[in-house]
Amino acid sequence: MIPDNIKKDHVFMAIKEIDENGIPASRNSTKFQLFYNNKLYPPKYVLSLANKYANGKELQPWEFSGGVETNNFLEKLGFKIVSKAPSQIKTGPEKDNKDCHVARSKGGIKNKHNHRCSECKNTIIDMFRVIFGNVKIEHKMEIKARLEDYIHDSYYKDLATIYNALKNYRGNESFVRSKFLKSCDLYIPQPGFVVELDESQHFSEARKISLTHYPKGLKTGFNVNKWIEQCEKIMSKDNNPHDRDEQRAWYDTLRDFLPLIKGLQPTVRISLLDYTWCELDPNKEEDVELFKSLVLNIDTEKKENNKSSEKVRIATACLQSDGHYTNESRTRLLFELIDKLDQKADLILLPAGFYQTSNDPKTLYARLNKVIVQYLEKLNSNMAICLGIDGRCGLDQMAVLFTRNGLQAIGRKFYPTDFEEIDGADSYLSLEDSYSRVFELKGKKFYMAVCYDVFGIKKERLKNPGIDVILDLVHQFHPIGEDNSGDVLFAKHGFAGASKHWGCPIFGAAVFFNREIPKNWPTGVIWDCNKKNTRNWRYTDNPLTHYEEILIRGDENVLIRLFEI
Structure with a gap:
């Protein structure tokens, strides 16, 4: 149902936003258009945006109906709705129309087929559902739009080079007018990547400029050279507003940098110009295989030749505690660790539940973000600071990562023990508040696991999504003979098991309550035993060793071990 408090001014604001940011591929209209100021707009998408200005949030497509309901509402506000005739969807004279390709109708007669074909987009969505299951359409993801937002990130110089090249193209300097990007076309939660459906307007001179400045090491789910060739061939121009091409090229660049910004798999781009996607049948296995060969270039396996040679220094911090602590005392301890390790480590790993709250853990994010930054x-x-937050009396068990640039990654526990009830993640790669649990540091991909999640990696035979290092935030171990005293079993079947299954090192940190921290308990493990079972694995089988150990004594003692990988 359309809220009746949407007024004409709200629609005008929606139209202005579309003029500035364009129309997402999946929100184009197929039958009707809103005609205003000699331009056409998709009525349902206009109302979706108008609701944001009236009620604070964008209406989702499934929350109201298009066609009669939408058209009548807009007409009552005084807007003109027109049928979308074939002439209105062409981008130029037929003989010069680079956006059209040929499709064969059911009767066998060849028809001109436009790149804005809604059936093509629906077919692509169905194909991804067949291959991956869950597909999120128009998925909102918090992606900052301004260059200065990335000034502390390792890839800032690459973004700055692209941004400056776009500024120098035509002298337009203010083409970024939003704080955040709009939603992405499609999001595939597992294994975790964005899909963008590129129509003709994405192949411009500005886009060519941005693509030619991409760093060599950037992983993409599309052929960059092919996209450059498409830009040279199509040379689309969109001068409404005057800097729209630069703006679109910059926003596309940020989406292509999502593997670095959000720790996702490489962004996949599909050109809607070079194939008649609606001729494929998602119910035919051969068509699905063809779609995979045409589209998917996803780096879901680790590739040895892409590994960074730059070393990362990891500090694992295990605590010895009598249980008398507060969030305030833990913050003081955190600052002490930062002071001690500032020049020694690139990343500090702390245990799960380092902070506790009876409320939603989100209530701590903003405060911690402020004080840590x-x-x-x-x-x-x-x-980088990786620590655990438990909320709502343990229902929420989270791993979070902070840098001086703020909150960077969030992971929710997905694999509980047999005796606990939690509000767990949907999958081992689910986003949490638009944040991935995967992040990148010095060219290496890190995966944040919460305590028992490492057992899930092995027992569920989860596929390694290109991870170089696992970080496991363990809760606690109690004195031998009490519950939760199995530190040896955890190291053998949790740490060693996950390392064996994913073929990468794992680092862990835990709290030892009312007991000494075992001197030989490994906080860094890498499997190197060929086919040996974890049951027979011993600490002496672990080739990964720390190069320095530091003990800090206080209300809670901390044993720090420094590793380099």
Whole structure:
């Protein structure tokens, strides 16, 4: 149902937003258009945006009906609705129309087929559903739009090079007018990547400029050279507003950088110009295989030749505690660790539940974001801090990552023990508040696991989504003979098991309550035993060793081990 408090001014604001940001591929209209100021707009998408200005949120397509309901509502506000005739969907004279390709109708007669064909888009969505299951359409993901938002990130110089090249193209300097990007066309939660459906307007001179400045190491789910060739062939121009091409090229660039920004798999782009996608049948196995060969270039396996040679220094921090602590005392301890390790480590790994709250863990995000960022900025430190937050009496068990640039990654526990009830993640790669649990540091991909998740990696035979390092935030171990005392079993079947299954090192940190931290308990493990079973694995089988150990004594003792990978 369409809220009746949407007024004409709200529609005008929606139209202005479309003029500035364009229309997502999946929100184009197939039958009707809103005609205003000699331009055409998709009525349902206009109302979706108008609701944002009236009620604070964009209406989702399934929340109201298009056609009669939408058209009548807009007409009552005084807007003109017209049928979408074939002439209205062409982008130029037929003989010069680079956006059309030929499709064969059911009767066998060849018809001109436009790149805005809604059936092509529906077919692509259905194909992804067949291959991956869950597909999210028009998925909102918090992606900052301004260059200065990335000034502390390792890829800032690459983004700055692209941004400056776009500025120099025509002298337009203010083409970024939003704080965040709009929703992506499609999001595939597992294994975790974005899909963009590119129509003709995405193949411009500005886009060519951005693509030619991509760094060599950037992983993409499409052929960059092919996209450059398409830009040279099509040379689309969109001068409404005057800098729309630069703006679109910049926003496309940020989506292509999502593997670095959000730790996702490479962004997949599909050109809607070079294939008649609606001729494929998602119910035919041969068509699905053809679609895979045409589209999918997803790096879901680790590739040895893409590994970074730059070393990452990891500090694991295990705590010895009598249980008398508060969030405030833990913050003081965190600052002490940062002071001690500022020049020694690139990343500090702390246990699960390092912070506790009876409320939603989100209530701590903003406060921690502020104090940690301020402290890191004061020291001019580029360290990453990985720690655990338990909320709602353990129902929410989270791993979070902070840098001086703020909150970077969030992971929710997905694999509980047999005796606990939690509000778990949908899958091992689910996003949490638009954040991935995967992040990148010095060219290496890190995966944040919460405690028992490492058992899930092995037992569920989960596929490694290109991870180089696992970080496991373990809760606690109690004195031998009490519940939760199995530190040896955890190291053998949890750490070693996950390392064996994914073929990468794993690092862990835990709290030892009312007991000494075992001197030989491994906080860094890499499997190197060929086919040996984890049951027979011993600490002495672990070739991964730390190069320095530091003990900090206080209300809670901390044993720090420094590794380099």
